[in-house]
Amino acid sequence: MAPSPPDAKATDPPLLERNSELKSYTTTRATYPRIRVFYRRHQQANQLPTSPAPVPLLVFIHGLGGSVAQFNSLLTSLTPIASCLAVDLPGCGVSDFEPRSWDAYKLAALVELLETVIDDYREKKDGQGVVLIGHSLGASLATLLANPRVGGGQTLLSKYVLGLVAICPSTTPPLKVQASLLRKLFYLPNFVIDLWRAWDARGGLESRSVHRFVGADADAETKRLQALFNGQSRTPVFKRVAYGAIPTVFKEVVVNGVKFDGIPADSIPTVFEWLSLAIPVFLIGGEADEVTPPKSIEALGECLSGESITPSNASAARLGNTNAPAQPQNPKSSADNVAELRDEDFEQVERNGGTDEPTDDPVIPNELPATIPPLPLHPKKVVKTLIMPKPASHGLLYTPTTAPVLAGLISDFLANHVTGRLALSWQLQYLCQDGKWDVKNLEKWQKVEPVSEQIGGVFRAMKTLRQVDETHCPEVFTERWGGVIKDIIDISHDNPVYDPQGLETGSIRYHKFPTVSKVPPSDVEVKGFIDLVDKVRADQKKRAESENWGDNYAVGVHCHYGFNRTGYFLVCYLVERCGFTTQGAIEHFAEARPKGIKHAHFKDRLFVRYSGVKADHI
Structure with a gap:
């Protein structure tokens, strides 16, 4: 038998x-x-x-x-x-x-x-x-x-x-x-x-x-x-x-x-x-x-x-x-x-x-x-x-190694050729209510850790600052983090809910690189972000030598909460500039920023991006 x-x-x-x-x-x-x-x-x-x-x-x-x-x-x-x-x-x-x-x-x-x-x-x-x-x-x-x-x-x-x-x-x-x-x-x-x-x-x-x-x-x-x-x-x-x-x-x-x-x-x-x-x-x-x-x-x-x-x-x-x-x-x-x-x-x-x-x-x-x-x-x-x-x-x-790439390819095909309503980004934007900082979002924001551990020896992932917050406003932030974070790249689409001048007076340089929420960044946006970080790092190196910073300095990056869009951009940089594998970069980001990239379609898109598959096949 x-x-x-x-x-x-x-x-x-x-x-x-x-x-x-x-x-x-x-x-x-x-x-x-x-x-x-x-x-x-x-x-x-x-x-x-x-x-x-x-x-x-x-x-x-x-x-x-x-x-x-x-x-x-x-x-x-x-x-x-x-x-x-x-x-x-x-x-x-x-x-x-x-x-x-x-x-x-x-x-x-x-x-x-x-x-x-x-x-x-x-x-x-x-x-x-x-x-x-x-x-x-x-x-x-x-x-x-x-x-x-x-x-x-x-x-x-x-x-x-x-x-x-x-x-x-x-x-x-x-x-x-x-x-x-x-x-x-x-x-x-x-x-x-x-x-x-x-x-x-x-x-x-x-x-x-x-x-x-x-x-x-x-x-x-x-x-x-x-x-x-x-x-x-x-x-x-x-x-x-x-x-x-x-x-x-x-x-x-x-x-x-x-x-x-x-x-x-x-x-x-x-x-x-x-x-x-x-x-x-x-x-x-x-x-x-x-x-x-x-x-x-x-x-x-x-x-x-x-x-x-x-x-x-x-x-x-x-x-x-x-x-x-x-x-x-x-x-x-x-x-x-x-x-x-x-x-x-x-x-x-x-x-x-x-x-x-x-x-x-x-x-x-x-x-x-x-x-x-x-x-x-x-x-x-x-x-x-x-x-x-x-x-x-x-x-x-x-x-x-292939399942997440397959998921991303299928998602793209469905959104591009069946109906745009099968794009999670479209659905999230449709469901998104006006007012980023209502009580619900504020409570969620307050529970998020303000700044991550060091990422790839280059970055610190952040949540956005708020001008009226008692602990995560520009004035307090520069006092606590100004010795480590020398530049902040704000990738949120809207105008910041804080005054960047408060960072500048504390010797933290502010850079605006607006992107749309809920949507994985495009190839053009990734290239623009990497180019910007390259310039910021080159400038930081010169400033570090002239101002005796030592080696412990970083680039802060934030969207609203510092997980999905922020994680996507940072993973791309780690892969393209720091020698990480896609999976290794995603895991490293999650270790430094617990829970990591939360939206599956962001991770799927990363696997597709670095899988060697050309977009015109989808």
Whole structure:
């Protein structure tokens, strides 16, 4: 008998444990008695505008053998910007392995289950849209959910899907010969597969089963997580889901005179299903991924972003056999080839059991029922493809070094291409009340430590001074700190609530460098800040020599409280001028200024900034 898998509930991260429940769902195919659903509504949802629709619901879909726990890092970063929903598929993670029928685990059955769960949580009366975020096979399920040509149509969910983020998407459905061979493998009894899994897991954290997903050079924490996730994957569930993804029906598809033969019609979506998506799509892969090769993701991106479907990139994306005539009829330019595809561009002939009957697409009503409010205009279709550099692998969403970068990239994509309302900075500014120094803010300000410990041998992080304060006004400050802090850079946007002249009379030089609150500084602002600090430090060196300061002097920097914007600028300087790593600089700032940078989107932006990823990929 195979050993019991590790208890997924016992290893649940606190965020998931606090916001999950087990629910029963019945679809047209099966009843799933105990499905774990994670749902956390946006904490400020009631204060944010609902016209023309609420902030979209973010839905996370895990892959084969995965679970909601794999999204913990992303959920931590993205729950502050939107309501988030994630589902453990039946038999995965905390969900019970019920029912046991194989039909209940076919892709179409799982799509209908997900559609039903989403419909249960989506704020339908307000016309809330949905953004799907899928990993590996989960990206395939997301594509089917979003696709009006394929989806079950039980709730018309596809009309409300506003964007798709596909992390390490599966783009290689088995071809006809491969599918036949694969189906035979699933007749092997469970104990044989369990023996193979045990052999594959020899070596623990250094086993092939771990290296396959995260690489031999992954850090110890990533390997530990991968071993845990591998152990929690149940063999009979894995078999059912994998078997349900193997195609049984194949088609011949002709697009603009190019014939594609043997295209799977009932499994992992091919490029033809992806092409039917008229929404923003973000394809993300890892350079070190052995499970979903980066080249296949890049080939899919080429097809979707306006390049022609050719035998070469079709082959790279494993789209089937091609037979391209020398001069296709009615040729179109490369730029128009994909962008103008419509239903009538596709000639589909089903090849199954010797029949040649045309297959009809599912009928989707053009208009929604009167009881459902109309959907706001969909965002413009755009396709972005990004391969994250090593060590990014198939586990990039839970690898500590890549997860924060991934969160920042996804946040940027959502804000830039789905809706600006998914930018935390926009939400915070919308919610911000007039009057920085009302009683509530004053009480908060009074509890903040005025000045940090030394940071990188250069800085002291501060909260802003107040002219009327008894202990943190310019006069008292110069008496207490004038021997250490020789310059203050005020990065707050508003005029200071103190008189800088009070610092100048105490020989502390004041510099104004205004930036907007709640928003991570731009590249231009970071460059300007670094240039300013370089000049201030050069001047301080001259003054130190002429006035015999010694070595204990610093540059004070403050916004309102001295954590987020201040921390962001100081971390950038430590990385670019003082030789710190991004993580090292963030931790050093937090040690000197306890709690450090508080807003996750500021830290995510720092990881993206120094990840080597170019902004034009987002």
